[in-house]
Amino acid sequence: MAASAEWDAFTKFGAATATEMTGKNFDKWLKDAGVLDNKSITGTMTGIAFSKVTGPKKKATFDETKKVLAFVAEDRARQSKKPIQDELDAITEKLAKLEAPSVGGAAKANAGGVYSRLTDHTKYTGAHKERFDADGKGKGKSGRDDTAENTGYVGAYKNKDTYDKAHGK
Numbered sequence: 001m002a003a004s005a006e007w008d009a010f011t012k013f014g015a016a017t018a019t020e021m022t023g024k025n026f027d028k029w030l031k032d033a034g035v036l037d038n039k040s041i042t043g044t045m046t047g048i049a050f051s052k053v054t055g056p057k058k059k060a061t062f063d064e065t066k067k068v069l070a071f072v073a074e075d076r077a078r079q080s081k082k083p084i085q086d087e088l089d090a091i092t093e094k095l096a097k098l099e100a101p102s103v104g105g106a107a108k109a110n111a112g113g114v115y116s117r118l119t120d121h122t123k124y125t126g127a128h129k130e131r132f133d134a135d136g137k138g139k140g141k142s143g144r145d146d147t148a149e150n151t152g153y154v155g156a157y158k159n160k161d162t163y164d165k166a167h168g169k
Helices: 004-011 023-033 043-057 062-080 084-097 111-118 126-131
Strands: none
Touching: 004 023, 004 062, 023 043, 023 062, 023 084, 043 062, 062 084
16 A cells, blocks of 8 residues: 555645545545556546445545545456556555655646736737737827827818819818
8 A cells, every 4th residue: 555645645635624534635646656647547437446434424534545446446447457565566666666746737826927928019919919010019199199180170070172173272
């Protein structure tokens, strides 16, 4: 069986004061070790094995975890047609190689990405996108000010300067 130190590390993963392993942490332990592969051993199989041993309390002690591993090895042996003890030895060997739970899927902060996202003019919308030309260069004051033309026409008038042409002046 894997050492108690590894068991302790996975028991306390997510709850530093935990003294018994939950089914979620048990699955993480097997997944990190490469035992839970969703082909020969699935999360459903481990969940059933875990609840067979723990019953309604949903948490397992170190000795109960050994029993759960025996059920998992039995399920794996049934599929691989190998002796149960061989499968149990292979599983415990993989578990013993682990030192601590991995957090590889956690999002990593990238400070450079923040500035590039905030200063990317292509993501601006509304009035802010009018402040930059097609190359991303700022337009300066002309990009910020809505200047009036003072021509005597309203902004949306389309027939500007056509009166003189229409009336022959």
